[in-house]
Amino acid sequence: LATxxxxxxxxxxxxxRVGFDDATIEAITKAAGVTxxxxxxxFRSKExxxxxxxxxxxxxxxxxxxxxxxxxxxxxxxVMMMMCDELARGLIDEPLVRAGIRLTIDRSTFGSRAxxxxxxxxxxxxDLAGRAESAxxxxxxxxxxxxxHFIVPAFxxxxxxSDTLTRRTDLLLRVxxxxxxxxxxxxPGARQESMFSAARRVFAQPS
Amino acid sequence: LATxxxxxxxxxxxxxRVGFDDATIEAITKAAGVTxxxxxxxFRSKExxxxxxxxxxxxxxxxxxxxxxxxxxxxxxxVMMMMCDELARGLIDEPLVRAGIRLTIDRSTFGSRAxxxxxxxxxxxxDLAGRAESAxxxxxxxxxxxxxHFIVPAFxxxxxxSDTLTRRTDLLLRVxxxxxxxxxxxxPGARQESMFSAARRVFAQPS
Amino acid sequence: LATxxxxxxxxxxxxxRVGFDDATIEAITKAAGVTxxxxxxxFRSKExxxxxxxxxxxxxxxxxxxxxxxxxxxxxxxVMMMMCDELARGLIDEPLVRAGIRLTIDRSTFGSRAxxxxxxxxxxxxDLAGRAESAxxxxxxxxxxxxxHFIVPAFxxxxxxSDTLTRRTDLLLRVxxxxxxxxxxxxPGARQESMFSAARRVFAQPS
Amino acid sequence: LATxxxxxxxxxxxxxRVGFDDATIEAITKAAGVTxxxxxxxFRSKExxxxxxxxxxxxxxxxxxxxxxxxxxxxxxxVMMMMCDELARGLIDEPLVRAGIRLTIDRSTFGSRAxxxxxxxxxxxxDLAGRAESAxxxxxxxxxxxxxHFIVPAFxxxxxxSDTLTRRTDLLLRVxxxxxxxxxxxxPGARQESMFSAARRVFAQPS
DNA sequence: ACCCTCGGGACTACCCGTTGCT
DNA sequence: AGCAACGGGTAGTCCCGAGGGT
Numbered sequence: 001l002a003t004x005x006x007x008x009x010x011x012x013x014x015x016x017r018v019g020f021d022d023a024t025i026e027a028i029t030k031a032a033g034v035t036x037x038x039x040x041x042x043f044r045s046k047e048x049x050x051x052x053x054x055x056x057x058x059x060x061x062x063x064x065x066x067x068x069x070x071x072x073x074x075x076x077x078x079v080m081m082m083m084c085d086e087l088a089r090g091l092i093d094e095p096l097v098r099a100g101i102r103l104t105i106d107r108s109t110f111g112s113r114a115x116x117x118x119x120x121x122x123x124x125x126x127d128l129a130g131r132a133e134s135a136x137x138x139x140x141x142x143x144x145x146x147x148x149h150f151i152v153p154a155f156x157x158x159x160x161x162s163d164t165l166t167r168r169t170d171l172l173l174r175v176x177x178x179x180x181x182x183x184x185x186x187x188p189g190a191r192q193e194s195m196f197s198a199a200r201r202v203f204a205q206p207s
Numbered sequence: 208l209a210t211x212x213x214x215x216x217x218x219x220x221x222x223x224r225v226g227f228d229d230a231t232i233e234a235i236t237k238a239a240g241v242t243x244x245x246x247x248x249x250f251r252s253k254e255x256x257x258x259x260x261x262x263x264x265x266x267x268x269x270x271x272x273x274x275x276x277x278x279x280x281x282x283x284x285x286v287m288m289m290m291c292d293e294l295a296r297g298l299i300d301e302p303l304v305r306a307g308i309r310l311t312i313d314r315s316t317f318g319s320r321a322x323x324x325x326x327x328x329x330x331x332x333x334d335l336a337g338r339a340e341s342a343x344x345x346x347x348x349x350x351x352x353x354x355x356h357f358i359v360p361a362f363x364x365x366x367x368x369s370d371t372l373t374r375r376t377d378l379l380l381r382v383x384x385x386x387x388x389x390x391x392x393x394x395p396g397a398r399q400e401s402m403f404s405a406a407r408r409v410f411a412q413p414s
Numbered sequence: 415l416a417t418x419x420x421x422x423x424x425x426x427x428x429x430x431r432v433g434f435d436d437a438t439i440e441a442i443t444k445a446a447g448v449t450x451x452x453x454x455x456x457f458r459s460k461e462x463x464x465x466x467x468x469x470x471x472x473x474x475x476x477x478x479x480x481x482x483x484x485x486x487x488x489x490x491x492x493v494m495m496m497m498c499d500e501l502a503r504g505l506i507d508e509p510l511v512r513a514g515i516r517l518t519i520d521r522s523t524f525g526s527r528a529x530x531x532x533x534x535x536x537x538x539x540x541d542l543a544g545r546a547e548s549a550x551x552x553x554x555x556x557x558x559x560x561x562x563h564f565i566v567p568a569f570x571x572x573x574x575x576s577d578t579l580t581r582r583t584d585l586l587l588r589v590x591x592x593x594x595x596x597x598x599x600x601x602p603g604a605r606q607e608s609m610f611s612a613a614r615r616v617f618a619q620p621s
Numbered sequence: 622l623a624t625x626x627x628x629x630x631x632x633x634x635x636x637x638r639v640g641f642d643d644a645t646i647e648a649i650t651k652a653a654g655v656t657x658x659x660x661x662x663x664f665r666s667k668e669x670x671x672x673x674x675x676x677x678x679x680x681x682x683x684x685x686x687x688x689x690x691x692x693x694x695x696x697x698x699x700v701m702m703m704m705c706d707e708l709a710r711g712l713i714d715e716p717l718v719r720a721g722i723r724l725t726i727d728r729s730t731f732g733s734r735a736x737x738x739x740x741x742x743x744x745x746x747x748d749l750a751g752r753a754e755s756a757x758x759x760x761x762x763x764x765x766x767x768x769x770h771f772i773v774p775a776f777x778x779x780x781x782x783s784d785t786l787t788r789r790t791d792l793l794l795r796v797x798x799x800x801x802x803x804x805x806x807x808x809p810g811a812r813q814e815s816m817f818s819a820a821r822r823v824f825a826q827p828s
Numbered sequence: 829a830c831c832c833t834c835g836g837g838a839c840t841a842c843c844c845g846t847t848g849c850t
Numbered sequence: 851a852g853c854a855a856c857g858g859g860t861a862g863t864c865c866c867g868a869g870g871g872t
């Protein structure tokens with residue numbers, strides 16, 4: 001029902017704002033305009049809401065990634081950039097994404113499930129890195145899985161610092177800078193310039 | 208008093224284990240072998256303990272960094288590696304460091320103070336990056352502050368994922384890999400090999 | 415409607431299992447395969463179900479007692495035994511009877527109505543005890559009402575202990591033993607032996 | 622501390638009045654003049670209070686029984702009567718005893734521990750019944766354990782009905798009547814009259 | 829002067845019986 | 851008869867002072 005979605009959105013906003021522990025049921029229900037009873041009709045517990053939120057965001061990102069890979073006919077490296085860009089923009093203005101990430105990082109609450117989104121990204125990026133290497137976009141000095149195992153956490157860290165220090169106002173800039181380093185590290189000299197300009201196009205500010 | 212230190216250590220262990228919110232006064236005092244009254248004699252509040260913990264860790268790291276910069280006569284880039292290595296090892300086995308980082312990342316609790324450690328690292332690394340450029344260790348393609356603004360979050364991210372995915376068992380390996388990327392990106396071709404072997408020495412497993 | 419009976423049976427099973435307070439509407443409706451709405455179409459409230467259950471069990475027992483008194487041409491003392499036997503067997507395998515007794519004993523919920531079944535038994539047994547005395551089955555050392563006021567609670571107690579200690583597996587045995595004591599107490603010596611064998615026939619195990 | 626006892630007494634009064642489930646923490650603490658915090662300092666949970674109450678009553682009764690057996694030089698049958706009398710009087714005016722019995726009967730909450738008091742009485746009464754037989758107080762027609770297995774539940778039932786029907790105002794009378802039946806059943810004819818008068822002395826109304 | 833037992837108060841997640849609207 | 855929602859209420863917990871012991 002519509003109430004369920006209202007609750008999820010209210011929960012996302014609240015969780016993204018104050019974190020899971022400090023997001024009270026009262027605040028969520030009040031924001032959604034319903035009563036606690038209604039909430040516990042749709043969700044078994046507070047954790048169940050968070051789980052749903054995580055899954056939804058997880059799935060949202062997967063779909064976006066899938067779409068990008070499908071629709072766009074671009075170098076694998078550029079696909080990676082677009083995925084980073086997509087996620088970064090979501091982190092700036094979509095409560096669902098923000099809440100999902102917050103829940104993934106403040107792992108106080110969830111056991112092993114918390115790492116799932118990371119694992120997902122790792123396999124996707126490992127795959128893309130492999131294709132990039134095959135396409136000659138990278139020098140091959142670094143194995144694809146090593147590269148993926150660096151890009152994903154690097155992005156996570158950039159996002160984390162940007163959030164802590166500037167409330168993500170400089171996020172796009174920092175992600176752009178991150179890709180400049182990556183291009184310098186893995187793209188053959190001859191193709192670096194075109195990659196730089198591709199990056200500039202991807203991370204151009206307007207939403 | 209000795210009680211104060213016992214309290215701090217018990218708090219560090221507990222916070223590193225379950226996070227600030229779920230670390231109860233009761234658990235901390237029980238672990239320290241004292242009563243809540245004793246705790247509130249030494250600290251004004253639960254937050255005060257966390258603040259003390261953060262400051263202590265902050266200061267511990269600063270001292271270590273200072274020592275490294277002083278004692279070692281090494282390229283600035285290698286100094287950075289050693290600082291990363293130092294922190295990584297602390298993150299693996301020192302409760303104080305682990306608790307400090309946890310408190311910095313799970314920022315639920317503290318307003319703006321949470322970013323202080325990051326800012327500290329940023330200025331230190333910006334400085335070192337400048338020196339590295341002057342010494343010809345880097346190509347200069349990236350301004351020192353841009354470089355620092357990438358290394359620090361990248362390390363934070365690597366640590367975060369390593370913690371989430373492997374409880375930091377692969378942390379040293381990942382940090383080493385991170386530096387391989389960085390070397391490829393910023394060190395002039397002629398000096399890369401010596402930097403690679405320097406990195407190998409720094410991140411050699413034995414503690 | 416058939417739904418009504420399903421509801422009653424499910425409620426009986428649930429109440430007999432966990433008691434009135436802990437028997438949730440959700441569990442009952444789920445067991446009956448209907449929705450809360452359906453329940454509230456047939457019953458005004460949760461208490462109404464319990465009342466219906468009590469009345470039904472009350473009536474079931476009355477009918478059984480009536481039948482025994484009517485059909486059987488036996489000494490009044492033996493009629494009493496048969497009624498005890500009947501109820502005991504119901505307490506072992508009929509959810510309706512079990513639930514009814516549970517509701518009568520866990521009197522948390524109902525005010526004065528709870529004693530009704532007891533009062534009923536008391537008048538019936540007082541009457542039977544009077545007839546027994548007239549028929550010379552008893553010595554008359556104890557007035558009929560005193561005798562009834564002992565047999566009824568004694569049975570209640572035997573049932574209670576048997577339930578608590580052995581989940582009623584030894585109920586029939588204990589009720590038989592109870593009647594052995596009663597026979598020794600009130601039956602004239604000359605007729606005791608025949609009463610003992612009558613008791614043995616009544617409380618013979620096979621259902 | 623004194624607070625602990627106040628809480629136990631308040632809990633006893635409340636539980637004896639409305640039962641375990643309907644005895645709210647708020648009511649108990651309010652009656653004891655303390656706050657929930659104080660209660661949860663002394664007891665881990667609501668159930669823990671009930672457990673303590675049961676144990677205390679259990680122990681109280683045991684001590685009383687021990688004292689009776691020690692101090693009094695009386696026939697075993699009379700000792701049993703005195704124990705019944707003692708418990709009956711406790712059931713009339715001592716909240717602790719009333720609450721203990723209520724918790725034992727409304728067994729909704731506690732698993733197997735609930736039967737412990739019964740088991741205790743059974744062994745004590747079996748022992749006393751054996752001594753009575755040896756002393757020639759009983760005919761020996763009933764084995765001691767059968768006798769005990771009848772007296773204990775009979776008392777329980779008498780108490781239960783008296784509570785339900787008259788709020789225990791006729792309890793002493795009913796227990797007296799119960800013993801009249803028992804004397805008729807098991808005491809040799811020649812000694813019955815003296816036992817009857819012993820019973821009259823034991824169950825004389827004044828406290 | 830230091831330490832601790834004990835108590836206070838507020839708040840939260842959770843659940844449940846019940847009822848409109850369809 | 852069903853789906854969805856309501857609102858009241860309870861156990862549990864936690865952080866934190868104020869009073870006595872040592």
